[in-house]
Amino acid sequence: MNFSEVFKQSNQLCRVSPDGKYLATCVQYRLVVRDVNTLQILHLYTCLDQIVHMEWSSDSLFILCAMYKRGLVQVWSLEQPDWYCKIDEGSIGLVSSRWSPDGRHILNTTEFHLRVTVWSLCTKAVSYIKYPKACQKGIDFSRDGCYMALAERRDCRDYVSVFVCDDWHLLRHFETETQDLAGVEWSPNGCVLAVWDSCLEYKVLLYSLDGRLLSTFSAYEWSLGIKSLAWSPSSQFLAIGSYDGKVRILNHITWKKVTEFDHPATINNTKAVVYKEVERKPVVGSADLSIQHHITMGSTLFNTQSKYEICPLPVQVPVVKPDLDRANPKVGVSSMAFSSDNRYLATKNDNMACVVWVWDMQRLGLLAVLEQTSAVRCFQWDPRRPRLALCTGNAKLYLWSPAGCVSVQVPAEGGFQVQSVTWHCSGDSLILLGKEQLCLCYMEVGEEEEEEDDDVK
């Protein structure tokens, strides 16, 4: 495993182009485009203000930079560095900006969610979509880029509009049976739209592309409901994470619950492996310092080393009791992710912030539990292999694969604290984002297995 040198970055803005060739980073008001392999600067663009949001177009030809406070969006071209495009939303304000799937339209959401403005880079056409709803996930594009689902609110009722992205033709418009719609998400095959209610009510509605209600699912009533939702890449499963600390899996044929994954405080599932991160603090001043110890101390004098140990069952997982008087209590399943091959599901329960759970979707059971020493910030699956990368806001990167677990010290100087991780689309490298810095981590194919084995031992 190799690491690149450290680069500057601000606002955690660092994206790899969809074709995997370029790396765009924002430093204050500058946009830097590098070659992913050589890390040499290819282009440098200067925006009018500090960049708040940055996004690649789907064809990797354009980059959008949004400055929400100024209500500005600037678009840069990679092919023609002289080309420019500037969109000023004026006094109406701007809260969010994104590309359409074709990479030729920009969708700007104005302040107060007054409307969504669709700007075309091909023609002078400007379209407006009224009544967008301000919610968790109000807009979602289907994976093939054909359709856009938009949550709307009119006359105290929730609606969903399905647009054809090609020419922004309104294909379907239907009312949903929700109290307060919280989000919409297309299945990866683009045929089913999952719509869920706000946390006050546990309700998931599944609509076909043509607006027919396929099914409704509600696990319980009178308690805080859905916190997160995830489709499996094959569209076969819909995982619903809720405030009761459980994940419910629906199947795609009957839309009934297949199974329920609980996150218990005591793990005594004999089929699960519990990896516990153990920190080894370098002992200074003790009489019997072995040679090996000297070597390890030399490299990481100020950093604590850590490794995984396999815990014998049953294992007690640290649970934080949430403060119930505050809004948004730290409880419930907040993040879930399926591996690219559909085999595994990784989840995190907020009142067990140090633990990541990996479930086997073939066996429909718990497979591995990773207990970290500090709260998990972010985890992401390798887009090619069943390999999970996670970070906990310290100078280490953690990887899990079915073969085992490994923790890697990031060898950057000056306290590089990994806040988030992103895989390169090839799965061969990882982008580690610190507070103000970033660093690339290159995987060596074929070598990692050995490392993992070593660490497991």
Add this chain to the structure above:
Amino acid sequence: MPESSLEIKDTSCSSSRYRMSSLRQYSQSSVLPLPMTRNPYNMPTISAFCTEDNVSECISYINREVSSLGFPLLCTESNNGPELNLVDVLNNVYNLLQLHRRCLQTVEDIEVEQVKSNSNMDYLQLSNTRLKDQLELSKRENTGLLERERQLQLKVKSLHNCLKNEKEEVQKLQSIIASRATQYNHDMKRKEREFGKLKERLNQLLIDKKDKKQTFEVLNYVGRSDGKRSLWKTGKTEARHEGEMYKTLLNDYDSRHKDLLMENAELKKVLQQMKRDMVTILSPRKHSQSGEKHDDSLEQTSSEEDEVCDSSRESLELSCEHAREQLTNSIRQQWRRLKSHVERLDSQASLVGERANMNAIPKEVHEQEMDRLKLEIQQYKDFIHTQQQLLQQQLNSPCDDETASLLNDCYMQEEKERLKEDWKSFEEKRKNFEAERRNFTEAAIRLSHERKAFEEDRATWLKHQFLNLTPFGDQMKPQMSKSQSALSGWAESKVRPVSTPAKLNKSLSHTAFSTSRASPAKTPSTADLYRTHRLIPEKSPSTIHPKQDSSILRNGDIPAQLRHVNGGANC
């Protein structure tokens, strides 16, 4: 004193009748000696009852008294006055003394008893007072508890009241909450509507406002990502979109349908296999089971199998309703049969258990055999042991040197034989090398001969060439061509040895050190050489081969063995 009298009564009651009677006697007659106040008239007379003056009176008195007490008279009335019968007197005195003693004892007893009863009485009094205290205490407690109960009841009553109040309050609050909720919902809706209106108005205003409008600056418009031109919106586009949408949906359903079909087919396969397995499991058992039913069952099973095959063949083609029915029916049937079969097996198992007792006889035989074999093994073990012992004895015996030398001789012999064999193989190899060398020298000689011939040829050729320059060249042509052909024929054989003399030498030296087996693999040059000459490789293996079969493996070990031998020689 009343108490004491009471006591006495008590004790007298408890004492025996004999005592009572004695006491009566005592109280009536023999109170005299006791200094009791009840009998005061006896008191002064004790000291001077009988004086010399009143002996006769005394005698008569005593006599009277004695007789009244039932004793025999002391004196008999004779002629000369009363005559004292000494024997009787003494007897009476003795009796009186006895009585007196007895009385004393009873008195003592009574006293003891009285003390006892006194203490008893004290104890009872004490316990009585204690119980009275207890009673008092419990009475007080009881009143306290009663008081508390009363208080608690009061409390319960007040709590009940409170609860009722609370309930009422809750109800009130609930109603308030409900009303608030409806109000809130209403308000929210109103607010939202207002919000919507405001949004609308804001939108309008923003559209109308001129000062800071939305602006869109772009250097030049870019083409669509798919390279096509955008289409006009017409009625057709809508239809097209609908069509595309349904197409994607249909595709999805299609793929799902296909998946389901596949899964279904798989399941069907499994089902059918299961069925077949069931049939195969069930049918052979039947054959072996009942001889008389044999034919019937065979027919039955065969017909069943046909049926099964038919159904399996049909089921894929039939509509699912029929197929399912058929499949489930047949499976059910098979299952029933299996169940009955298992049940039968169960019943058989019990029969077998009975039969097992019959089969126990061979088991015994088996055990006997085992025992016999074990015994044999033990015997052999003993044999081995004794042999070992004997050997040990022999080794320890004084004739040690002889056996040692004998053994040494044996080893030496072995070693010698091995060395001889080695020597033989070496000899063979040497011979091979010799032959090779001879071949090489022959080849060299031949080469020199050839060279000489070639030189001669060249000379003649040059001569011819020289002569060709002369006008009578045509006559010499046939001769020249002949010589040329000779030259070309030799050219190949000449060139090769010439080109590899250095290699040849090297390889030769190499083969001299390494074994003949290793040489072809390690030095391809010699192999080439062999191939070019076609002499040695065909000869040498033919000579070596018959004997080498055994020595091939050993050849590799030769250098080591050689060294060993040398070492032995040096020693």
